[in-house]
Amino acid sequence: MNSVAREVATAGRELAESLSGEQLFVVTERSRAGEGAGKVLLVDGGEEVEGDPDLIAEALARAATKKRPSAILVGATRTGRIVAARLAAKLRLGCLSDVYRLRLQGTSIVGDRDVFAGKVVAEVKADLPCVATVKVGTYPMMSEGRTGLEVEEVGSLHRGVRLVETLEKRESTTDLRGASVIVSAGRGFRTKEDLRLAEDLAKALGGALGCSRPLSSDYGWLPEELHIGLTGVTVKPSLYFALGISGQLQHVAGIKESKVIAAVNTDRDAPIFQVADYGIVGDLYQVVPAILEILKG
Numbered sequence: 001m002n003s004v005a006r007e008v009a010t011a012g013r014e015l016a017e018s019l020s021g022e023q024l025f026v027v028t029e030r031s032r033a034g035e036g037a038g039k040v041l042l043v044d045g046g047e048e049v050e051g052d053p054d055l056i057a058e059a060l061a062r063a064a065t066k067k068r069p070s071a072i073l074v075g076a077t078r079t080g081r082i083v084a085a086r087l088a089a090k091l092r093l094g095c096l097s098d099v100y101r102l103r104l105q106g107t108s109i110v111g112d113r114d115v116f117a118g119k120v121v122a123e124v125k126a127d128l129p130c131v132a133t134v135k136v137g138t139y140p141m142m143s144e145g146r147t148g149l150e151v152e153e154v155g156s157l158h159r160g161v162r163l164v165e166t167l168e169k170r171e172s173t174t175d176l177r178g179a180s181v182i183v184s185a186g187r188g189f190r191t192k193e194d195l196r197l198a199e200d201l202a203k204a205l206g207g208a209l210g211c212s213r214p215l216s217s218d219y220g221w222l223p224e225e226l227h228i229g230l231t232g233v234t235v236k237p238s239l240y241f242a243l244g245i246s247g248q249l250q251h252v253a254g255i256k257e258s259k260v261i262a263a264v265n266t267d268r269d270a271p272i273f274q275v276a277d278y279g280i281v282g283d284l285y286q287v288v289p290a291i292l293e294i295l296k297g
């Protein structure tokens with residue numbers, strides 16, 4: 001089981017304890033995980049379903065129609081979110097998104113959900129039975145090899161799309177979550193080639209390169225794993241260096257746990273300066289080479 005599956009399994013087991021005698025499904029993006037307490041079910045659509053949200057949703061819908069679970073928990077991963085939405089629509093059930101601290105309240109499931117970039121916690125509720133995506137990183141991982149697993153076969157499934165080619169995922173070299181220094185690039189960079197400046201600074205500081213969302217998602221200049229913020233990675237380095245990043249709420253949500261934040265921006269009113277411990281109002285194309293010069297000497 002992967003780490004998300006093991007977290008969701010913990011969420012499921014906790015909930016299963018209060019749902020006495022009820023069935024509960026726990027699912028990951030592979031639709032192959034779930035265990036514990038004998039009430040949590042593994043839905044096995046076979047290797048065929050792997051990575052295909054349509055097939056996973058179909059496998060689960062079949063199993064759910066037969067077993068009638070009280071709740072279906074899915075990891076809130078990219079695929080998991082698609083699966084949950086499709087499944088809820090197929091079964092005509094309510095769907096809670098990105099929830100944690102799941103609990104039973106009468107005939108409903110209640111969960112907490114971060115909104116406004118984590119500034120507010122909303123309490124959301126759905127009547128049983130329902131589908132819910134569980135926020136990743138909010139439950140401890142269930143240990144491997146626990147028993148009590150029940151497997152539900154769902155029969156053959158037909159893939160509606162044809163796989164034309166599989167491309168290797170471009171791996172980033174570093175896991176930003178563990179980095180102690182991060183130099184992050186934003187739209188203040190004019191070209192992809194100019195990112196060399198940020199890379200050089202990261203190297204000189206013994207750190208890793210990160211970026212704001214537009215650089216990876218819109219421009220494709222850097223891999224998705226390097227995008228920091230609400231929809232990207234949450235980081236907590238000792239030093240976070242933001243170059244040409246305005247500091248929008250969604251970006252800041254991912255860096256606010258950093259020990260020291262330093263920022264370079266031409267706009268003295270840029271919101272990044274409200275969260276920065278050190279700010280340089282200036283052109284990164286002049287400031288970064290100057291810092292590199294100092295670090296060299």
Ligand SMILES: Cc1cc2nc3c(=O)[nH]c(=O)nc-3n(C[C@H](O)[C@H](O)[C@H](O)COP(=O)(O)OP(=O)(O)OC[C@H]3O[C@@H](n4cnc5c(N)ncnc54)[C@H](O)[C@@H]3O)c2cc1C
Nearest residue numbers: 186187188212213229230231244245246250251265266284
């Ligand atoms: C639902 C949703 C989720 C999102 N999630 C994320 C997320 O997880 N992470 C994320 O980063 N964004 C996210 N965004 C996008 C976010 O709202 C901002 O659009 C994005 O963070 C802006 O990126 P930026 O700061 O690089 O660009 P901009 O906002 O365009 O800022 C560029 C900055 O560079 C400065 N600048 C320009 N030239 C120079 C120079 N030569 N030297 C120095 N400074 C210069 C400018 O003054 C400006 O402040 C999300 C948006 C939505 C709607």
